[in-house]
Amino acid sequence: MKEVISPERKIVLPGDLIGKNPKKAGPGTYVENNRVYAGIFGLLDEKSLRVIPLKGRYIPEVGNLVIGIIEETQSNGWSVDIDSPYEAFLPVSEYPGRIPQGKDPKDIMKTGDVISAKVVNIDPLMRVYLSMKDRNAKILNRGRLVEIIHTRVPRVIGRKGSMVSLLKKELGISIIVGQNGRIWVFGEEDKANIAIECIKIIEREAHTDGLTERITEYIKNAKKRPERS
Amino acid sequence: MEDIKLIVDGRRIDGRKPDELRNVKIEAGVLKRADGSCYIEMGNNKIVAAVYGPRSLHPKHLQNPNRVVVRYRYNMAPFSVDERKRPGPDRRSVEISKVSKEAFEPVIIKELFPRSSIDIFVEVLQADAGTRVAGINAASVALADAGIPMKGLVSAVAVGKVDGEIVLDLVKEEDNYGQADIPVATFIRAGKIEGITLLQMDGRVSKDELKKALELAKKGCMEIYRMQKEALINRCRGDEIVE
Numbered sequence: 001m002k003e004v005i006s007p008e009r010k011i012v013l014p015g016d017l018i019g020k021n022p023k024k025a026g027p028g029t030y031v032e033n034n035r036v037y038a039g040i041f042g043l044l045d046e047k048s049l050r051v052i053p054l055k056g057r058y059i060p061e062v063g064n065l066v067i068g069i070i071e072e073t074q075s076n077g078w079s080v081d082i083d084s085p086y087e088a089f090l091p092v093s094e095y096p097g098r099i100p101q102g103k104d105p106k107d108i109m110k111t112g113d114v115i116s117a118k119v120v121n122i123d124p125l126m127r128v129y130l131s132m133k134d135r136n137a138k139i140l141n142r143g144r145l146v147e148i149i150h151t152r153v154p155r156v157i158g159r160k161g162s163m164v165s166l167l168k169k170e171l172g173i174s175i176i177v178g179q180n181g182r183i184w185v186f187g188e189e190d191k192a193n194i195a196i197e198c199i200k201i202i203e204r205e206a207h208t209d210g211l212t213e214r215i216t217e218y219i220k221n222a223k224k225r226p227e228r229s
Numbered sequence: 230m231e232d233i234k235l236i237v238d239g240r241r242i243d244g245r246k247p248d249e250l251r252n253v254k255i256e257a258g259v260l261k262r263a264d265g266s267c268y269i270e271m272g273n274n275k276i277v278a279a280v281y282g283p284r285s286l287h288p289k290h291l292q293n294p295n296r297v298v299v300r301y302r303y304n305m306a307p308f309s310v311d312e313r314k315r316p317g318p319d320r321r322s323v324e325i326s327k328v329s330k331e332a333f334e335p336v337i338i339k340e341l342f343p344r345s346s347i348d349i350f351v352e353v354l355q356a357d358a359g360t361r362v363a364g365i366n367a368a369s370v371a372l373a374d375a376g377i378p379m380k381g382l383v384s385a386v387a388v389g390k391v392d393g394e395i396v397l398d399l400v401k402e403e404d405n406y407g408q409a410d411i412p413v414a415t416f417i418r419a420g421k422i423e424g425i426t427l428l429q430m431d432g433r434v435s436k437d438e439l440k441k442a443l444e445l446a447k448k449g450c451m452e453i454y455r456m457q458k459e460a461l462i463n464r465c466r467g468d469e470i471v472e
Contacts, residue, residue: 005465013458014336014373015381015418030338030380037380037418039338041373041461054465055264056376057283059342085283085345125294126343151376 005043005207012038012051019049026050043207052207058084058150058180060119060128065136067145067178070113073106080115083147083180086126090117094131114140116176116184136176143174143186146196150181152206156199163202163212167195170219194222235403236392242403243272247396250386250449255366255460257374265375267460269367272400273357278367279350280375286346296339298346301330303364305353325361332365332385332414332427338378347377358404359387362412365427370457374464381418382457383426386449387411388442390434395442397449409434413446417454422447 005011012018018029019036028051030039038044042051060066060082068080068088077091092105099108109115117130117137131137148156156177157164164175173187173195183199185192198215205211235242245251251272260266263279270276286292303325307316318326329351337347349372351364362385369383389399391407404410409432416424425443434442 007466011462011465013382013461014379017419028378030378032380039378039380040376042376053376055374057264059283085285085342087285124343126345 006209009207010044010046011042012044013041014038018044018046018051021049024049028053053151054207055149056151058082060084060086060088060122060180062119062122064119064179065116065134065176066119066130066180067114067116067140067176067182067184068130068180070109070111070115073110075104078105078109080117080130082128082130082178083150083182084128086128088117088119088128088130090115090130090132094120094129094133096133096137109139114145114184116140116178138176140176140184140186143184144192144196146183146185146199148181148183148199148203150179152203153177153179153181155206155211156183156202158212163215166212166215167198167219170216170223171195190225194219197222233406234392235406236394236396241391241396241400243400245398247394248445248448250398250452251400253453253456255370255456257370257460257464263371263375265371265373265377267367267370267374269363269370271359271363271366272398273355274353274360274363275355276360276363276367277352277354278364278371279352280347280368280371280377281350282347282375283342283345283377284348286344291346292344295343297337297342299330299333299337299339299349300346301326301333301349301351301368303329303351303353303361305356305360309353309356325364328427328429329361329365329368329414332383333368333372335424335426336379336381336383336416337372338380341378347372356401358399358401358410359412361385362387362414365414366453366457370460373461381416381423382454383414384417384450384453384457385412385414385427386446386453388413388446388449390432390438390442395434395438395445397445408432411439411442411446413443413450415447415450417450420451420454422450 016038022031025036042053068082072079080088118134120131121129171191176184254270256268259268265280365385390409391403411430414427
C-alpha cells in the first residue's frame with residue numbers, strides 16, 4: 001500500500017513538546033508539569049492541539065456507531081466483535097421491537113450476522129454495551145463489508161458527512177460507516193464497486209487536501225466505464 | 230588471551246574511535262501483519278521487532294483491571310551466532326525479556342487500555358554483542374509505529390571497558406575479552422534524557438569509570454534517538470509501505 005501525506009503536515013513522535021497550555025490539550029497528548037507532549041506517533045493539529053493517529057486499534061467511545069459481527073448468542077443478548085481489544089455486548093432489551101413468544105435471541109441473530117449499532121455505555125472495566133434502538137442501527141443481511149484503518153474514518157465521513165453523502169448521491173447506493181473502520185456498502189454491483197474503490201483511495205490519501213474534488217472526478221470517470229455484463 | 234590488544238593507537242579493532250557508534254540502520258513498518266514493526270542493524274546485529282496490540286488478553290487471570298499488560302519476548306534465532314543456539318527460551322533470554330520489558334514500563338501510558346495486552350516480539354537474526362540494546366531500540370520504534378501511547382521513546386546503547394579504556398557500543402571481541410559490558414537504556418522526551426530505564430553490568434569498573442561510561446552512553450543514546458526519529462518520519466514521508 002502506498003500512503004500519501006501532504007508535506008505541510010507536521011509529524012510528531014511520542015514525547016515531542018507541542019504546547020504549554022494544558023487547558024487546550026486534546027486527544028493524543030498528555031500533560032506533565034504544565035507542558036503538553038505528544039502521546040502518540042502521528043500528525044500534529046496545531047489549532048486544536050491534538051495528535052491525529054496514523055495507526056492503532058479502535059477503542060470504543062460512547063455515542064459511536066459501529067459495525068459488529070455477532071460472536072455468540074446468550075440467553076440475555078449477543079456478544080459482538082467490533083474489531084477492538086474489547087468485545088461488546090448487545091442486551092436483548094436494546095434490540096428494537098419485541099421478541100415473539102417462544103423465541104429466544106438465537107432465532108433473531110446468530111453467530112456471523114452483521115449489525116450496525118450504537119455504543120451506549122462503557123464501564124470502567126471497558127465492558128462495552130451496544131444498543132440497536134437508533135436510526136442507523138440495523139441488521140445488515142445484504143450488501144458488502146469493507147474494512148479500513150479506523151483512524152481514517154473521519155475522512156470517509158467528511159465534514160458534516162459531506163463525503164458519504166457525495167458517494168450516496170452520485171452512486172445511488174446505501175452506505176453505513178462504522179467508527180471502528182468497518183463500512184457497509186449496498187447497491188448495484190458496479191456502483192458498489194466504484195464506492196469501494198473510492199473508500200480505498202480515501203483511506204490511502206486521508207492526510208492530503210483536495211480529496212473531495214479528486215473523489216468527485218474519480219466517480220465521474222468511473223461511471224463512464226463500460227458496465228460488466 | 231592476555232596478549233591480544235583491542236585498542237591500538239586510539240583505534241579499536243574495527244577502526245572506530247572509543248566514542249564512536251557502529252553503523253546503524255533503522256527501518257520502521259517492515260511487517261504487514263503486525264500493528265507496528267521495525268528492522269534494525271547495529272553493526273553486525275540484525276534484529277526484527279514486532280508489536281501487537283492493544284489486544285484482548287487470554288487467559289483472563291493475567292488481565293489487569295486497571296492497566297494494559299506489557300509482554301516482551303526476546304529470542305535468538307538458532308543461526309544468529311557461530312555455534313548453533315538451541316532454539317527456545319533459556320535462562321539468558323528470559324532475563325533479557327524481563328529487563329527489556331521493564332525498560333518500557335515507565336514509558337508506555339498503560340492506564341488507557343485496561344484488561345488488554347501489548348505484545349512485543351524481538352527476534353535476533355544475527356548477533357554481534359549488544360543485542361538487547363539493539364532489540365530495545367527496535368521495539369521502541371515498533372511501539373511508536375503501532376500507535377501505542379507513550380511518554381517518549383526509549384533509546385539504548387552499550388558501553389564498556391576495553392583495554393582499560395571506556396568505549397561505546399562494543400563488538401563481540403570487545404565484549405568477550407574486555408573488562409566490562411554495561412547496557413544502558415534511556416527514556417528520551419522532547420530531545421532530552423529524562424531517565425535511565427535499564428542499567429546492567431557484566432565485569433567491573435571503578436565509580437569514576439562508571440560515571441564516565443554513563444556520560445558516554447547518554448551521548449550514544451541521543452545519537453540513536455535521532456536515528457529512530459528519522460526512521461519513523463521516513464515511514465510517512467518515504468511514500469512506501471510494504472505490501
